[in-house]
Amino acid sequence: MSEAVSALKSAEYQGFARVSECGLRGMITVRGDLASRKLTKAVEDATGQQMPKPRMVNTDGPSGIAWMSPDELLVMVPYADVTGKLAQIDKALAGEFAMAVNVSDARAVFALNGNAREVLAKLSPADMRRSALPAGEMRRTRLAQVPAAFFADADDAFTVVCFRSVAHYVFDLLKAASDPSSDVGYF
Amino acid sequence: MLILHCPNCGVMADETELTAGGEAHIKRETVGSDDAAFEQYLFQRENPRGVHFERWRHTSGCGKWFHAARCTASLEVFGTYPAQTVEPPKEITDKITAKRPGWSWRSFS
Numbered sequence: 001m002s003e004a005v006s007a008l009k010s011a012e013y014q015g016f017a018r019v020s021e022c023g024l025r026g027m028i029t030v031r032g033d034l035a036s037r038k039l040t041k042a043v044e045d046a047t048g049q050q051m052p053k054p055r056m057v058n059t060d061g062p063s064g065i066a067w068m069s070p071d072e073l074l075v076m077v078p079y080a081d082v083t084g085k086l087a088q089i090d091k092a093l094a095g096e097f098a099m100a101v102n103v104s105d106a107r108a109v110f111a112l113n114g115n116a117r118e119v120l121a122k123l124s125p126a127d128m129r130r131s132a133l134p135a136g137e138m139r140r141t142r143l144a145q146v147p148a149a150f151f152a153d154a155d156d157a158f159t160v161v162c163f164r165s166v167a168h169y170v171f172d173l174l175k176a177a178s179d180p181s182s183d184v185g186y187f
Numbered sequence: 188m189l190i191l192h193c194p195n196c197g198v199m200a201d202e203t204e205l206t207a208g209g210e211a212h213i214k215r216e217t218v219g220s221d222d223a224a225f226e227q228y229l230f231q232r233e234n235p236r237g238v239h240f241e242r243w244r245h246t247s248g249c250g251k252w253f254h255a256a257r258c259t260a261s262l263e264v265f266g267t268y269p270a271q272t273v274e275p276p277k278e279i280t281d282k283i284t285a286k287r288p289g290w291s292w293r294s295f296s
Contacts, residue, residue, distance in 0.1 A: 055196060069249035070195050125201040140196075141204055142247040 004079070007108040007167035015178030017114035021171065022159070025062065025109045026082030028075040028089065032098025034067075042092035043075050046085045057138040057151045066138045066151070074138075074149075074161075079104060108167035109159060110174060112150075116158040117187040120150060122177040128187065130156075144173050189262060194269050196249035208242030211254045212273060212293070236260050238283055238290045240275060243267075256283060 008021040028046075032039050040051045049058040049065045052073075057066035059076065066074040077085045082104050089100045112119060121128040123143040133139055133152065140149040146169060148162040162170045176182075189202040209232070216228040233239065239259045244252050252270040256279050257263060265286065266279045275295060283290055290296060 055198070069251060072249075125203050127199065139198070140248045147247050 004105070007164045008171055011171060013171075013175045013178070015114075015175065015180050016183045017112055017116050017119045017178040019119075019171065019174040019178055020111050020113075021167070022109040022111050024079040025104065025107065026077040026079040026085065027102075027104045027107050027161075028077065028082065028086055028100050029068075029103050030073040030075055030089065030098065030100045031071055032093070032096060034071060034073065036096060036098070038096050039093065039098055042089050043073055045092065046089050047075060047077060052138075055137050055139075057136055059153075066149075068138065068140060068149070075100075106164055107161055108164045108170065109161050110170065112158040112160060112174065112178075114178070115183065115187060116152070116156065118184060119174060119177045120158065120160075121187065122182075122184075123173055124148070143170055146170065189257075189264070191243060191253075191255050191264060192267050193245045193248060193251070194253050194267050195245065195251035198245070198248055200245055200248055204245065204247040206244045206246040208244055208252065211240040211242045212275075212295075214273075233293060235292065238265075238287055238292050240292060240295075242270065258287070 004024060006021060006023045010021050010023045012020040030043060043065050044051055047063045047065050049060060049063060052058045052065055052067045054067050058064055062076060062078045064076040068074050082102055086100060086102050093100060117128045124141045126139050126141045127133060135152045135154050138149055138151045142148060146162060146166045148160060150158050150160040152158050190199055193200050216224045237258055237260055239257060241255050242252060243255050253267050254270055255267045256265040256275055265283045268276050268279055
């Protein structure tokens with residue numbers, strides 16, 4: 001079987017913030033009734049994380065659950081486990097009006113360290129103040145011309161998720177926005 | 188710049204995150220409707236200077252549709268509400284009445 005690689009093979013850039021592509025991540029999109037106990041148990045068992053409140057994300061390392069819309073979750077698992085976890089979720093959702101799909105290879109993930117809020121504020125219309133977007137809140141928005149989602153951890157490091165087909169475009173955007181001479185100093 | 192509160196995900200979304208979906212509360216005509224009703228459904232739209240009701244989609248966010256009530260002259264937003272309704276909720280019409288006494292829009296006032 002061919003070897004799976006991420007879109008940019010862990011490319012990195014050091015500006016006033018550090019941009020690095022995270023390599024392969026296991027991602028499963030789950031759609032259904034998020035109030036359902038069966039669905040909640042399925043995703044909690046698969047990740048070991050609690051069901052997030054609206055707009056929030058619960059993560060621990062590579063495993064996590066993110067609230068994406070009133071009927072959609074993003075389940076994150078290690079890439080090697082994704083097939084097994086998907087089968088486990090499918091089995092747990094038997095009979096439920098819900099759907100789980102492996103989208104791992106349709107996505108690219110970037111880590112932003114340093115003054116990440118400054119970088120993202122240049123590219124998206126989202127309110128990037130800490131009070132408006134605290135740690136652990138998933139913000140689905142756009143980066144320049146493409147859809148993206150991002151959230152901060154407790155140390156204010158951001159994880160940025162976009163479609164794989166625009167991974168290079170997003171990497172170029174993040175590079176330009178974190179150019180050392182372009183620090184606005186607002187955040 | 189228009190900033191609308193998305194009632195589905197709770198985000199304050201700016202115009203560039205949204206897609207305009209045209210006029211709100213249009214009744215769909217179907218088999219058995221006469222020509223005048225079809226003309227109304229397909230072609231006749233309000234274009235008011237003042238209170239207006241619109242549909243918007245949070246395209247670059249949660250992807251859901253919602254309704255917005257706003258003033259086309261001042262860009263003041265009176266409120267947003269879920270798409271699963273055929274008329275604006277009372278709290279929205281009350282808010283509009285407080286700010287624009289005597290307003291009317293199609294069959295609402």
